[in-house]
Amino acid sequence: MKRFSAQYIITNSGPLLKRSVVTTEDDGTIISIENKQGELSEEHSTEFYNGIIIPGFVNCHCHLELSHMKDSIPKGSGLGRFIEHIRNSGDDKKRFSTSAASADNHMFKEGIVLCADICNTSDTFKLKKESSISYVNLLEVFGLDPDKAGSRMDEVSTLAETAKLMELTFSFVPHSAYSMSLTLLRLLKSKSSMNKVTSIHFMETEGEEIFLKQNRGPLMSSYKRSGLVPSRLETAKNHVDVILEEITRSGNLILVHNTFTDKNTIRAVRQRKNLFWCICTNSNIYIENKIPPLNLLIDEDVEIVIGTDSLASNTSLSILEELKTIQFNFPLIPIEDLILWATMNGAKALGEDNRFGSIEPGKKPGLLVLQNVDLQNMKLLPESYVTRLI
Numbered sequence: 576m577k578r579f580s581a582q583y584i585i586t587n588s589g590p591l592l593k594r595s596v597v598t599t600e601d602d603g604t605i606i607s608i609e610n611k612q613g614e615l616s617e618e619h620s621t622e623f624y625n626g627i628i629i630p631g632f633v634n635c636h637c638h639l640e641l642s643h644m645k646d647s648i649p650k651g652s653g654l655g656r657f658i659e660h661i662r663n664s665g666d667d668k669k670r671f672s673t674s675a676a677s678a679d680n681h682m683f684k685e686g687i688v689l690c691a692d693i694c695n696t697s698d699t700f701k702l703k704k705e706s707s708i709s710y711v712n713l714l715e716v717f718g719l720d721p722d723k724a725g726s727r728m729d730e731v732s733t734l735a736e737t738a739k740l741m742e743l744t745f746s747f748v749p750h751s752a753y754s755m756s757l758t759l760l761r762l763l764k765s766k767s768s769m770n771k772v773t774s775i776h777f778m779e780t781e782g783e784e785i786f787l788k789q790n791r792g793p794l795m796s797s798y799k800r801s802g803l804v805p806s807r808l809e810t811a812k813n814h815v816d817v818i819l820e821e822i823t824r825s826g827n828l829i830l831v832h833n834t835f836t837d838k839n840t841i842r843a844v845r846q847r848k849n850l851f852w853c854i855c856t857n858s859n860i861y862i863e864n865k866i867p868p869l870n871l872l873i874d875e876d877v878e879i880v881i882g883t884d885s886l887a888s889n890t891s892l893s894i895l896e897e898l899k900t901i902q903f904n905f906p907l908i909p910i911e912d913l914i915l916w917a918t919m920n921g922a923k924a925l926g927e928d929n930r931f932g933s934i935e936p937g938k939k940p941g942l943l944v945l946q947n948v949d950l951q952n953m954k955l956l957p958e959s960y961v962t963r964l965i
């Protein structure tokens with residue numbers, strides 16, 4: 576049994592607690608929370624921290640497969656060029672496996688307990704099987720050529736067989752509206768009719784809308800440069816149609832990025848229930864040098880979750896670094912909201928809130944302490960850091 580205390584505890588299951596005590600089993604299962612209302616006397620065997628205790632972080636969008644691409648793509652190149660770099664990156668298995676393992680290790684140290692990870696191959700499956708982080712594997716499909724849609728589906732079915740053999744949890748997910756033919760979207764929709772979790776890259780760059788509407792703009796130029804424009808180009812006409820008509824209604828749907836979303840889109844897609852809006856601010860700054868419209872998302876009262884995206888477009892897979900960037904750009908957002916997005920909301924989005932996301936008896940959510948926080952104003956600072964207690 577272990578006892579932890581700190582200046583504050585954010586449980587996500589009750590009010591902010593001042594100088595109170597969390598008791599856990601040695602394996603991290605929460606036994607009890609005692610609200611001392613700040614009147615904590617010196618107690619034997621209680622570890623006290625000058626910071627804020629929170630549940631473990633949930634990363635709702637990652638690509639471990641791209642970990643070997645750290646520092647290899649110039650910042651600010653825009654999404655079209657970014658995708659070309661990824662496509663041309665080649666296949667360096669050895670460098671790949673050591674960098675994915677160290678990225679997994681880094682995420683663990685940064686307090687991440689649960690992670691939704693996009694898979695185009697089975698390269699990370701073994702690592703995930705052995706990891707201390709729980710992974711939700713999102714097997715991704717993309718392809719603009721409708722004549723190749725069938726073979727794309729065969730490929731992802733083979734990937735799913737491997738995941739099944741290794742007893743990994745997985746779902747089938749679309750890459751994005753701008754990278755898929757309607758034929759492929761529809762084949763995928765029927766394949767994913769039992770999904771618990773679906774995600775899609777959504778409105779990450781300004782060029783997506785004009786590509787869908789008129790098949791021109793920077794994304795079309797990028798496809799032309801790469802020789803990827805099929806003889807028959809059939810894409811959805813807009814983002815709202817994709818969400819409401821072309822994606823499974825089963826389970827939760829995570830919209831990833833949302834950098835260029837707007838009020839009309841947010842209101843139009845709202846009729847899709849169980850919708851979550853994933854923010855990957857450091858990646859958006861890296862690729863497009865643009866920050867998602869968080870104030871708009873907050874005003875529209877949507878469920879916000881946090882992702883790191885990959886090391887191809889981020890310098891670190893750290894949820895705290897994402898929250899610090901958000902806090903710096905939106906100083907009025909209360910720390911309790913930031914923590915809720917990065918813990919409980921993420922656990923709900925991934926359908927794992929019975930285990931993760933809040934400090935409650937019976938759960939095993941991971942326990943972290945944030946230090947070097949501005950405790951007077953309850954704000955994160957550039958020098959804030961996180962340590963795992965369990």
Ligand SMILES: [Zn+2]
Pocket residue numbers: 636637638693776831884885
């Ligand atoms: Zn992504």
